Amino acid sequence: MTERDPAPRRFPLIAACGDSALVIELSDQIDEETNRRVVALADSLAAEAITGIVETVPTYRSLLVVYDPALVRGQQLAPLLLERLADISAESGAQRRIVVPVVYGGPVGMDLDELAELKQMSSDALISLHSAAEYRVYMIGFAPGFAYLGGLPEVLHTPRLAVPRQRIEASAIGIGGKQASINSVPGPSGWRFIGRTPLKLFDPTREDAFLLRAGDRVRFRPVEADEAAALDAAATQGTLAAEWESP
Amino acid sequence: MSSILIRQAGPMLTVQDLGRKGLQHLGVSGSGPMDGPSMRMANRLVGNDDGQAILEFAHVGGHFEVTEPVRFAVTGGDVEITVDGERRHGWESFALLPGQVLKIGALRDAVWGYLALSGGIETQPVLGARSTHLRTGIGGLEGRRLAAGDRLPLGITHPASMLALTQAFRRPLGPVRVVKGPQADHFDASAWQDFLGTGFVVSGQRDRMAQMLEGPLVRAALGHDIVSDGTVSGSIQVPASGRPIVLMAERQTTGGYPKIATVASIDLPRLAQAMTGAPVRFKVISQDEAETLYLAQSQALKAALSGLEEKSEMSNLQREQVDE
Numbered sequence: 001m002t003e004r005d006p007a008p009r010r011f012p013l014i015a016a017c018g019d020s021a022l023v024i025e026l027s028d029q030i031d032e033e034t035n036r037r038v039v040a041l042a043d044s045l046a047a048e049a050i051t052g053i054v055e056t057v058p059t060y061r062s063l064l065v066v067y068d069p070a071l072v073r074g075q076q077l078a079p080l081l082l083e084r085l086a087d088i089s090a091e092s093g094a095q096r097r098i099v100v101p102v103v104y105g106g107p108v109g110m111d112l113d114e115l116a117e118l119k120q121m122s123s124d125a126l127i128s129l130h131s132a133a134e135y136r137v138y139m140i141g142f143a144p145g146f147a148y149l150g151g152l153p154e155v156l157h158t159p160r161l162a163v164p165r166q167r168i169e170a171s172a173i174g175i176g177g178k179q180a181s182i183n184s185v186p187g188p189s190g191w192r193f194i195g196r197t198p199l200k201l202f203d204p205t206r207e208d209a210f211l212l213r214a215g216d217r218v219r220f221r222p223v224e225a226d227e228a229a230a231l232d233a234a235a236t237q238g239t240l241a242a243e244w245e246s247p
Numbered sequence: 248m249s250s251i252l253i254r255q256a257g258p259m260l261t262v263q264d265l266g267r268k269g270l271q272h273l274g275v276s277g278s279g280p281m282d283g284p285s286m287r288m289a290n291r292l293v294g295n296d297d298g299q300a301i302l303e304f305a306h307v308g309g310h311f312e313v314t315e316p317v318r319f320a321v322t323g324g325d326v327e328i329t330v331d332g333e334r335r336h337g338w339e340s341f342a343l344l345p346g347q348v349l350k351i352g353a354l355r356d357a358v359w360g361y362l363a364l365s366g367g368i369e370t371q372p373v374l375g376a377r378s379t380h381l382r383t384g385i386g387g388l389e390g391r392r393l394a395a396g397d398r399l400p401l402g403i404t405h406p407a408s409m410l411a412l413t414q415a416f417r418r419p420l421g422p423v424r425v426v427k428g429p430q431a432d433h434f435d436a437s438a439w440q441d442f443l444g445t446g447f448v449v450s451g452q453r454d455r456m457a458q459m460l461e462g463p464l465v466r467a468a469l470g471h472d473i474v475s476d477g478t479v480s481g482s483i484q485v486p487a488s489g490r491p492i493v494l495m496a497e498r499q500t501t502g503g504y505p506k507i508a509t510v511a512s513i514d515l516p517r518l519a520q521a522m523t524g525a526p527v528r529f530k531v532i533s534q535d536e537a538e539t540l541y542l543a544q545s546q547a548l549k550a551a552l553s554g555l556e557e558k559s560e561m562s563n564l565q566r567e568q569v570d571e
Contacts (some may be wrong), residue, residue: 015429018509019537021479023429030474042272055269056382057477059501064477066271070545121535125458141475141501144383148475183381184274202274204373210273 012085014078017064020054022074022093024081025062030148030178035138039215040088041081050080058214059139060148062235096219097245102131102195104229108169109195114173127222129153130189130194131160135180135218145184145202145210149218161208164190171196173220182212198231199242249401251364256394262368262387265298270374270556271500278378278497279388281455284518284548285322289363291552292320293338294407299367300377302393304360307326308351311343311362317341317404318365324357324520329436337560339411340365357520358453366402381455382497383475387425408557419544422530423514424481426537429476430505433469434485440444441465442507443526446528447491449521455497458518460527464489467505476501481510483498495519509538514546 013025024041026033037059042058045065052072057064067077104127105112116123135151142148157178168174168189174181176191183189184201201211212218223231223242234240253260261284266279275327280303281288287297308326320340321328328335329350343349343364354360360498370377370388379387388397434442447462471487482494484504493510496504510518511532519526532540 004536009380009432016426016509016534017429017477017506018426019512019534021509021542023476025429027475047253055271057500060474062476064271066479066481069541073538074534105498120440139475139501140272141477142274142275142499144270144385162451187382189342197304202383208372216274 012082014081017072019069021064021066021197022078023062023064027061030060030150032136037088038063041085046082047168052077095215095217099219099221099243099245100197100199101223102197102220103174103187104222106193108172109193111192112194115158115192115194129156131220131222137212137214137216137218139214140212143185143187147182147201148210149180153180158192160190164188168193173197179234198228198235198240200235249366250398252312253309253393253395253397254312256309257304259305260309260393261303261378262300262370262415263303263379264300264377266378267374267376275336275374276498276500278380281496281519282323284440284516285362287552288362289320289322291555292364293318293363295363295365295367300440304403305358307353307440308360311349313343314345316342316344318409319349321351321360324354326354326360327352335458337479338475340409344447353398358522364401365404368527369400369402393434404546409554413554413556418517419513422528423518424511424532424537425508425529426511426534430473431507433505434507435468438465438468443529444528449523449525449527455495457495457498458493460491465491465507471505473505474505475501478502479509481515482506483508485509493518512541
């Protein structure tokens with residue numbers, strides 16, 4: 001232990017991810033300002049390419065940059081990325097805002113009542129809190145179209161389950177620690193789930209298979225059973241349009 | 248339309264091409280072959296482009312029939328191959344005619360095998376590729392493993408010679424090379440010693456998504472949780488159990504465990520092909536060195552692919568005699 005260099009990490013820092021990728025880390029915390037810069041850097045590299053970059057992956061506080069070593073070497077690329085980062089002030093492009101209809105509770109939102117009890121509030125009060133906040137898509141990751149959201153009111157922060165559940169539905173609205181989520185494919189999860197949306201975040205048969213992108217703004221709108229049934233029917237027919245708000 | 252019928256399927260038989268590109272920011276990892284060089288070789292041996300869709304199998308192939316004459320080639324490792332009971336060889340192409348049954352047995356020295364057919368498998372591409380992504384349930388046939396009774400469409404076979412490798416295809420030897428990081432500094436000197444010292448054994452807990460390793464427990468001095476960030480094929484993440492996990496073709500695109508190192512591209516197919524129980528040692532090289540090795544290997548593979556030899560009847564006969 002004594003040999004460990006205790007020097008604090010200085011950001012931004014660039015680290016190797018093998019021989020075809022670099023990661024540029026802006027911080028080791030989750031905060032909106034950092035994530036805005038990450039998304040802005042990704043947008044900048046998409047708008048004005050650097051030779052050899054194959055793709056980029058924005059996450060909470062870092063950008064993974066995949067490159068082709070036949071076209072550019074990591075040592076050449078690193079300073080170019082730092083240079084580009086220094087030129088970026090704010091998020092580029094207009095932010096998209098979406099309203100996501102949510103049926104709170106029910107079999108998919110099985111944790112709603114228990115979570116309300118844990119927070120010593122009524123289920124309705126929890127729904128009001130959850131749907132009053134504005135969220136930001138910090139990143140799409142883990143699975144296709146899975147949206148990690150920041151902006152969850154602090155009172156709703158809840159630790160994950162010690163033992164994950166084996167199957168959570170694709171449409172589930174979740175809470176994990178400080179984060180919120182909208183699930184995109186069915187699978188195991190240790191998060192708590194309070195509802196579901198008729199929207200599909202990932203649908204490979206749709207022209208745009210992915211509904212959300214890092215940097216999007218999200219609000220939840222509670223819907224009752226009647227409307228949910230109509231939305232579900234539209235979703236099944238492929239005619240359910242997402243509710244985008246003009247900026 | 249020409250097609251292949253699966254009469255019997257090994258436990259993990261999927262359609263794969265070179266995988267999906269450019270979708271990682273939307274949560275989709277590439278998928279594609281576990282052993283890219285072997286997959287490309289199989290395609291070239293039957294006259295296909297490198298990236299046409301093939302069948303990848305783990306451990307055991309299966310039994311196959313076709314509706315039109317095709318050329319086929321099996322690569323990946325040493326495996327018993329027969330057509331109507333007559334022996335065929337890996338790493339070269341042969342004819343398969345309607346009515347004949349191609350049987351591919353168990354790999355003896357590798358984990359992932361490849362069956363390429365002339366014309367390629369022409370299932371519907373999903374998100375720009377035919378690769379099966381099992382976790383997501385997309386690509387290939389209904390996004391799933393193949394089973395007996397499945398039928399897959401094949402592209403058109405143009406007449407061409409049967410081909411063979413002029414020299415045996417060799418994987419690199421020695422320790423598996425890794426590049427430190429991206430979270431190298433989460434691990435102190437003693438953890439690095441554990442990671443690089445005595446070595447690991449390839450665990451049976453493995454699939455297209457990840458490969459676990461058994462051996463010394465590796466402790467992250469700065470903790471086993473990080474703010475989730477992006478992963479690549481070959482990322483070695485270390486969860487709280489201390490048991491390293493190497494992420495593979497169908498990995499999750501982001502992860503919250505610190506990544507001590509990344510397997511160099513040149514050695515990742517070899518690690519994928521290492522038999523369960525095989526010893527693995529890691530050796531650190533620089534990113535620059537790993538890039539140079541990768542580029543050199545790409546050149547060597549290109550040379551091998553362009554140096555395929557047309558088989559003559561004579562050489563076939565001679566080999567049959569040698570085999571006796």
